[in-house]
Amino acid sequence: MKIAYFSHLDLNLYLFRLSWMKKLVENGYEVYVICPRGIFFQKFSDYGIKTIEINIERGGLNIFAETQTIVRLYNICKREQFDIFHTFTIKPNIYGSIAGKLARIPNIISHITGLGYIYTENDLKANILRTLSSVLYFISFKFVKKIVFQNSDDLQTLKKLFNNDKAIIIRGTGVNTDFFSSDKIENLYVKNFKKELVGTENMIVITLIARLLANKGIKELIEAANHLIQKHKNIFFLIIGWIDKGNPAAITKDFICNAQKNPYMKFLGERNDIREILGITDIYCLPSYREGTPRTVLEAMAMEKPIITTDAPGCRSTVEDGVNGFLVPVKNSKVLAEAIERLIVNKDLRIKMGKASREKVVKEFSDEIVIRQVLSLYDEVLKDEYHKSS
Numbered sequence: 001m002k003i004a005y006f007s008h009l010d011l012n013l014y015l016f017r018l019s020w021m022k023k024l025v026e027n028g029y030e031v032y033v034i035c036p037r038g039i040f041f042q043k044f045s046d047y048g049i050k051t052i053e054i055n056i057e058r059g060g061l062n063i064f065a066e067t068q069t070i071v072r073l074y075n076i077c078k079r080e081q082f083d084i085f086h087t088f089t090i091k092p093n094i095y096g097s098i099a100g101k102l103a104r105i106p107n108i109i110s111h112i113t114g115l116g117y118i119y120t121e122n123d124l125k126a127n128i129l130r131t132l133s134s135v136l137y138f139i140s141f142k143f144v145k146k147i148v149f150q151n152s153d154d155l156q157t158l159k160k161l162f163n164n165d166k167a168i169i170i171r172g173t174g175v176n177t178d179f180f181s182s183d184k185i186e187n188l189y190v191k192n193f194k195k196e197l198v199g200t201e202n203m204i205v206i207t208l209i210a211r212l213l214a215n216k217g218i219k220e221l222i223e224a225a226n227h228l229i230q231k232h233k234n235i236f237f238l239i240i241g242w243i244d245k246g247n248p249a250a251i252t253k254d255f256i257c258n259a260q261k262n263p264y265m266k267f268l269g270e271r272n273d274i275r276e277i278l279g280i281t282d283i284y285c286l287p288s289y290r291e292g293t294p295r296t297v298l299e300a301m302a303m304e305k306p307i308i309t310t311d312a313p314g315c316r317s318t319v320e321d322g323v324n325g326f327l328v329p330v331k332n333s334k335v336l337a338e339a340i341e342r343l344i345v346n347k348d349l350r351i352k353m354g355k356a357s358r359e360k361v362v363k364e365f366s367d368e369i370v371i372r373q374v375l376s377l378y379d380e381v382l383k384d385e386y387h388k389s390s
Contacts, residue, residue: 003378004032004082006073006092008056012113013088014040016173016295019367020374022047027375034076052076056091058246070095077103084378088113090133094140101143107381110141111148114292114314115157117249120215125248137161145381150292153313168377171317172293174370177362180302185279194280197266198236204344207281209240209274209296210288212256212267213249216241217287217310222259223333224340229264232344237262240277242270278303282350283343289330291315293365301361306353308339318365324356 003024007013013021013033021031025048033044034052044051054076056069077085077100086109087096093110100108118129141147141162149155149169159167191201198205206225210216218239225237244250256267271277274296278284284300284307291314297307298318307325309315319325326339343350 001028001084001382002030002032002080002082003084003086004034004052004077004080005086005088006034006096007088008036008058008092010035010038010040010044014043017088018044018047019174019176020371021049023371023375025049032080032082034073052080056095058091066095070099073099074102077105081105083107084109084381087111090137094136097140097143106145108144109146109148109377109381110144112154112158112292113150115154115290117213117215117247119157120289121249134158134161141166145384146377148377151314151317154292157313170370170373170377172298172365172370173295174367175295175298175302175361175365177302177358177366180275180278180299182279182304185276189276190279193276197238197268197280202234203236204232204234204282205236205238205280206283206285206340207238207240207277207300208285208287209277209300210286211244211247212239212241212251213244213247214251215249215289217289217330217336218251219255220287220331220333220336221285222262222265224337225265226262227333227337228341228344229262232341233264235264235344237265238268238277238281239266240268240271240274274299275303278305281305283308283340285309285336285340286315287328287330287336288312288315293317298361298365301357301365304354304358306343306350307357308336308343318360320356320360324353324360 005013005017013035024031032050032052034054036055037053041051054072073095082105084107085096085100085105087093088111097108097110118126118133138161146168147162147166149167150171152169155167155169194201208221212218228235259265260267278300284305286294286297286309288310290312293314297309301307307319308328309319310330311327312330316327319327321327328335328339
């Protein structure tokens with residue numbers, strides 16, 4: 001049985017779907033990754049996953065180049081004849097459904113990982129892209145067996161574009177709750193690491209981990225930080241992530257340089273030690289405008305951190321307001337600052353909410369739960385195909 005995963009980035013598949021693929025290999029499936037060659041591309045083979053390189057430009061609009069990509073993808077599908085072709089993000093979803101249909105792949109699954117910039121903004125470019133994507137999704141969804149959403153809000157947004165019986169919700173990508181556990185990091189290490197990054201172990205650290213995009217709420221967090229730092233000298237803000245140059249919502253280097261003039265704030269760029277960063281974190285904050293299901297929030301929850309995020313699609317499902325954190329309005333730095341302050345001044349509440357975060361992520365978002373849902377989906381489409389052919 002052959003299953004292929006198709007994305008525009010090897011990073012997305014390696015960081016967010018590797019646990020799924022490892023389980024499929026373990027269960028005897030022949031698993032393929034189709035994506036451009038990046039720093040993670042060769043690592044898939046370490047887990048028995050086969051790789052097929054393809055060029056796909058996330059923002060490319062050259063009709064000739066885009067047609068070539070679809071033809072190349074068609075040739076791959078025609079040659080390999082996958083039993084399941086699972087695609088992720090907008091271009092792979094659209095191109096994959098067209099190429100897969102032409103190649104007579106029996107089971108094509110489109111995965112909506114989030115709706116992003118074109119659904120959070122109302123400028124001319126976003127409106128044009130939103131209209132175009134809706135038309136293309138309307139066409140491509142006709143060719144797929146199932147459409148996976150990470151939250152019910154995204155499903156409601158796109159539900160007019162497909163038959164409702166195709167939709168399924170699988171919340172998030174799963175979190176390795178054994179790896180992301182505060183028990184795995186020694187207290188002495190936490191103290192020393194905190195001292196190294198923020199200067200003293202006595203600081204209350206508020207952390208955000210995300211691509212450096214305006215729609216992740218970074219500007220609102222900085223506004224809240226500038227207000228809070230005037231009142232509290234025992235707090236420090238860490239922002240971890242990279243500038244996504246190809247994204248219209250990317251913030252600029254000048255913006256970062258200006259924000260870093262604040263002595264109580266650091267931009268650390270892209271890091272590989274996320275668990276350790278979360279280990280020294282006291283409050284995790286993601287004031288995003290919209291998400292699929294935010295992976296970094298789930299990882300912070302697994303590390304027993306109280307969460308402050310927005311009452312927005314994808315975000316609101318991670319927090320029970322007042323139990324494991326607080327939900328705040330989108331684009332409201334004043335309310336965001338108030339929520340952060342409630343946790344700054346109350347250590348017992350931080351600990352209580354952190355424990356509730358851990359309980360929630362283990363019960364609802366763990367690797368085991370999500371992988372079980374994915375395998376169940378595959379069993380369903382394969383059985384349906386078997387009954388049709390018999």
